[in-house]
Amino acid sequence: MKIQRTTYFSLGTNEGDKLSNLQEAINLIYQEIGVILKIASVYKTPSYGFTGNNFYNTCIKVSTHLPPEQLISKLLSIEKKIGRIRTNSNEYSNRVIDIDILLFDDEIIFSENLIVPHPRMLERKFVLVPLTEIAKKLNHPIEKKSISSCLENCSDNSIISVLEEQLIRPIPITEKYNYIAIEGNIGAGKTSLAKMMSDEFNTKTVLERFADNPFLPKFYEDNERYAFPLEMSFLADRYQQLTDDLAQFDLFKNFIVSDYYIFKSLIFAQITLQKDEYKLYRKMFDLMYKEITKPDLYIYLYQNTERLLKNIKKRGRDYEQNIEADYLQKIHDGYINFIKTQPNLNILIIDVSDLDFVKNNEDYQFIINEIKNYNA
Structure with a gap:
């Protein structure tokens, strides 16, 4: 679990x-740094330390797992994306965006690239006014006084006015959804993604117990003989696990991620079972399906067949090594029909054929941003 x-x-x-500059900065901070917890009003303020256009200023409260040095690097990158061009001059000037770290928990940081608390924040009303709005009781770690007290003692007499326009707080995944089910073909990476999201967002997880099924190795050796007992045992186990595990969690308080959805049972059964077996199986499935909690978001990870075969070979499960491409294609077709x-x-369908989200953080962040930006 990553510490926030x-x-x-x-x-x-x-x-x-x-x-728009402020909103773009907030959106990029949400995508690349962490959850936006609070946004102050926008304040119109005169330029400070030089003659220039009036500024729009605000403050935001953010939850992040990034350490301070990595955090400042990300912020500089975001400024650059929005269009800021930094110079070596120490003089104040007009700027398309300026993002400063004011406070980081209650830490005091002195490094080559970063000083926290910000050394000049107590001198600036355009900082203290919006900061007081969202954190008036918070203590300054050096002054040992609340931010509101610091504002009262600030000698800056600049005229600051609040604007009617409001910035939009991006809604984080943990507020947008309570229960996400991740699905995909054999070897698509659904379990890996579920575990990574659990680490990222401190979620509850429901992971399929496929490794405990005694019929699975036998099925890959003799499909026709073991298909029905395999699919029935999977259905019973998935039903029991989902009903038991989801019952333990409060779906209004916990964020839950599972690496399967019970409908996969029907998809696989359509492929593996004989016609008469499937009819019996379908009756059992329909009874169970009515009782299962439906996910707020169903994610299907698409991997092309060539990549799936490579992933299956790489993870080295003996009983999977003889899986053929046409079997994987039938499974994919079953998911699409579903x-x-x-x-x-x-x-939400995400093509991960050209991604390695386990080893490449940018690929993982691409998937997370797809989920963050998805609107049904």
Whole structure:
């Protein structure tokens, strides 16, 4: 589990579409740094330390797992993406965006690239006014006084006015969804993604217990003989696990990620069972399916067949090594047919064929941003 820390940023801009600059900065911070917990109002302030356009300023409260040095690097990158060009000059100037770290938990940091608390924050009303709005009782770690007290003692007499326009707080995954089910073909990476999301968001997980099924190795040796007992045992186990595990969690308080959804039982059964077996199986499935909690978001990870075969070979499960491409294609077709017939299920399809989200953090962040930005 990644440890989350609380940090406060000051955002300012006095060039171009100033509201859009602030919103873009907030959106990028959400995508690349962490959850936006609070956003202050936008304040119109005069330029500070030089003659220039009026600024729009705000402060935000952010939860992040990034350490301070990595955090400042990310913020500089975000400024650059929005269009800021930094110079070697120490003089104040107009800028499309300026993002400063004000506080990082209650830490005091002195390093070559970062000083926290920000050394000049107590001198600036355009920082203290919006910061007081969202953190008035928070103590400054050096002054040992609340932020609101620091504002009262600030000697800056700049005229600051609040604007009516409001910035939009991006809704994090943990607030947007309570229960996400991740699905995909054999070797698509659904369990890996579920575990990574659990680590990232401190979620409860429900992971399929396929390794405990005694019929699975036998099925790959003799499909026809062991298909029905395999599918029935999987259905019973999945039903029991989902009903038992989900019952333990409060779906309104916990964020839950599972690496399967019970409908996969029907998809595989359609492929492996004889016609008469499938009819009996379907009756049992329909009874169980009515009782299963439906996910808020169903994610289907698509991997092309060539990549799936490589992944299966790499993970080295003996009983999977003889799986053929046409079997994987049938499974994929089954998932697609299922997706087409589920208008009431919130479904997101992500093509991960060219991604290695386990080893490459950028690929993992791409998937997370797909989930963050998805709107049904």
